[in-house]
Amino acid sequence: MPATAEAGARRAGGGLLAGLGRFLTLVRRDPFATAGILIYTVFLFVAVFADQLATHDPNQILYRANGRVASNQPPFGAFILGTTNLGRDIYSQLIYGARSALVVGVTAAFAVVLIGTLVGLVAGFFRGVADMILMRVADVALGIPFLPFVIVLASFREPSVWNVVIGMALVVWPSTSRVIRSQVLSLRERTFVEAARVTGSSQARILFVHIAPNVLPLSFVYGSIAVGWAILTEASVSFLGFGPTDTASWGSMLQQAYAAQALSRGWYHWFVPPGICIILVVVAGFFVSRGFEEVLFPKLRD
Amino acid sequence: MQGSSRLISRLILTLFVLWTVATILFLIFRLMPGSPLAAFVSPTFTPEQADSLRRQFGLDKSLLDQYLLFIGNLLQGNLGESFFYKRPVGEVVMTAFANTIALTMGSLLVAYVFGVLMGAMFAWKRGTAIEGVGIPIVLVTRAAPEFWLGMVLLAIFSFGLGWFPGGGANSAGTTFSSDWARIFSLDFLRHLILPAIALALYLQGLPLLLMRTNMLEVMQEDFVTMARMKGLSTWAIVIRHAARNALLPVATAFALGIGQSVGGNVVVETVFSWPGLGRMLVEAVASSDYPLAQGAFLMITTVLVTMNFVADLLYSLLDPRIAHAGHR
Numbered sequence A: 001m002p003a004t005a006e007a008g009a010r011r012a013g014g015g016l017l018a019g020l021g022r023f024l025t026l027v028r029r030d031p032f033a034t035a036g037i038l039i040y041t042v043f044l045f046v047a048v049f050a051d052q053l054a055t056h057d058p059n060q061i062l063y064r065a066n067g068r069v070a071s072n073q074p075p076f077g078a079f080i081l082g083t084t085n086l087g088r089d090i091y092s093q094l095i096y097g098a099r100s101a102l103v104v105g106v107t108a109a110f111a112v113v114l115i116g117t118l119v120g121l122v123a124g125f126f127r128g129v130a131d132m133i134l135m136r137v138a139d140v141a142l143g144i145p146f147l148p149f150v151i152v153l154a155s156f157r158e159p160s161v162w163n164v165v166i167g168m169a170l171v172v173w174p175s176t177s178r179v180i181r182s183q184v185l186s187l188r189e190r191t192f193v194e195a196a197r198v199t200g201s202s203q204a205r206i207l208f209v210h211i212a213p214n215v216l217p218l219s220f221v222y223g224s225i226a227v228g229w230a231i232l233t234e235a236s237v238s239f240l241g242f243g244p245t246d247t248a249s250w251g252s253m254l255q256q257a258y259a260a261q262a263l264s265r266g267w268y269h270w271f272v273p274p275g276i277c278i279i280l281v282v283v284a285g286f287f288v289s290r291g292f293e294e295v296l297f298p299k300l301r302d
Numbered sequence B: 001m002q003g004s005s006r007l008i009s010r011l012i013l014t015l016f017v018l019w020t021v022a023t024i025l026f027l028i029f030r031l032m033p034g035s036p037l038a039a040f041v042s043p044t045f046t047p048e049q050a051d052s053l054r055r056q057f058g059l060d061k062s063l064l065d066q067y068l069l070f071i072g073n074l075l076q077g078n079l080g081e082s083f084f085y086k087r088p089v090g091e092v093v094m095t096a097f098a099n100t101i102a103l104t105m106g107s108l109l110v111a112y113v114f115g116v117l118m119g120a121m122f123a124w125k126r127g128t129a130i131e132g133v134g135i136p137i138v139l140v141t142r143a144a145p146e147f148w149l150g151m152v153l154l155a156i157f158s159f160g161l162g163w164f165p166g167g168g169a170n171s172a173g174t175t176f177s178s179d180w181a182r183i184f185s186l187d188f189l190r191h192l193i194l195p196a197i198a199l200a201l202y203l204q205g206l207p208l209l210l211m212r213t214n215m216l217e218v219m220q221e222d223f224v225t226m227a228r229m230k231g232l233s234t235w236a237i238v239i240r241h242a243a244r245n246a247l248l249p250v251a252t253a254f255a256l257g258i259g260q261s262v263g264g265n266v267v268v269e270t271v272f273s274w275p276g277l278g279r280m281l282v283e284a285v286a287s288s289d290y291p292l293a294q295g296a297f298l299m300i301t302t303v304l305v306t307m308n309f310v311a312d313l314l315y316s317l318l319d320p321r322i323a324h325a326g327h328r
Helices: A002-010 A015-028 A031-048 A090-126 A128-142 A146-156 A162-171 A173-187 A191-198 A203-239 A250-259 A268-296 B002-031 B047-057 B063-075 B089-124 B129-143 B146-160 B179-183 B186-203 B205-218 B222-229 B234-264 B266-271 B277-286 B290-318 B320-327
Strands: none
Touching (some): A031 A090, A031 A268, A090 A162, A090 A173, A090 A203, A090 A268, A128 A173, A146 A203, A146 B002, A146 B234, A146 B266, A146 B290, A162 A173, A162 A203, A191 A203, A203 A250, A203 B146, A203 B266, A250 A268, A268 B129, A268 B146, B002 B063, B002 B290, B047 B290, B089 B129, B089 B186, B089 B205, B089 B234, B089 B266, B089 B277, B089 B290, B129 B186, B129 B205, B146 B186, B146 B266, B186 B205, B186 B234, B186 B266, B205 B234, B234 B277, B234 B290, B266 B277, B277 B290
């Protein structure tokens, strides 16, 4: 921690880009983090170029040359991963699933990190009543069972991925804000903050120009974990049947496979690939944050 | 003195959180757009259901009266009557709760015993190939959706090999003298194994990584160096000094894990048709059984908030620094 904090103190200021830059420098020193970034890059590529990479429309019912529905086709034939019981192309669903996962993962992570960071900054910097109120709200949010909350939310609203995003934004931010808050509590006593105060910088300027850039790397760490968590949650909600039915997602693929008794029929090519995709994306977030932690706490390095 | 005032303030906070979450739940069920309680009663309900709803939730009264009725009933443990089961929600929820607790405790115990031992070993083998291969594997198990692990286990060990039943908590047609006899029967255990393993595979990562990190940290503390200088064997240091101190955050995580699993098991319970609280919540929500959905949600919340409180207590009880500060 001292290493990064000092480096941050010297280069106080610089805003979002500097925070991101410092995050990437730290990431590059660790092979795990590099692997994580690599997985993220491939995932991003697939999501952006889904139209080019997919072989079929993921929701279209496909027919064979003889005019019959191409249902339950085996993998590695005419269809890369075979087809579902209703004649849809599994590989194309998997590709488009990356796109919905990216949308949910990034928006939810952004919402969580934005709220978590702002709350942490304000609570840690102003302390007193603001801190007390914000931390009690955090206690309440930690007392809400997350997945049941999203399910109840989804049942009253139209089925959409936004339920997951809203649920995460409302319930998941406290862990981020607690960490940011304790970081801010120590930062505000540093000499560079004292110097800014003496030279007459306003409160807002000290908070957002001098202190905020120093906690941004931490925010990115929590963001990379939140991406994975959002994707896991979306998969769970879709699996339970509360997700949107018109977009291909890894969770809805698993739900359809389960409902079509793919388990008892041994159609592994249907339900194994979506699970592996989810694991890869979530683990990429862990790798990135783990690599960062090792740099953050050099005590662990022998 | 300080210790007991801290206890009281945490207790007050816990009750405050419970009350707030219950109030949020009340508002969701009444004010959310699309909520049948907000729109009085949806036309898809049978007249009996509509009547029952009006009676249970006091829908013909003002919002404030409804809220007072809700809190009053809650304090008396009256959660209303389920549409589907035609029985008091409290009763239905308690049966499901027993199943959920059996699954949660079973999987947590397996996960934590395994995780603590492996974590200590990983700390011990720091920098070796075992750690190099082991850590990524652990991270992968933590990243896998529990319900997907459950699906794969079901496909292989239940449908493929036929070793375990394909779902439920008891074989059809078996009867038991009491809930206790049912939960401690061999039949129940056979049904429990697969879902418990699916959950344990996911849960073991946290205690393992915690134990490893704490061991590494504790090993660098002064008292361990001191023990080394006294000439104690490495093994004695690990068992008597390092492991004991490293276990504290793991114990806290265990308590938190109980609270989180009770709500988080929703999907695994659905995959294995396990008649627990989570699956009950999903079914109640899907079939518009609002009294039951509300009761199941409140039960899950109560467990979560209580375990957060217990974890907090455990932490202050077990951490020598906090405990000593309290005695002074």
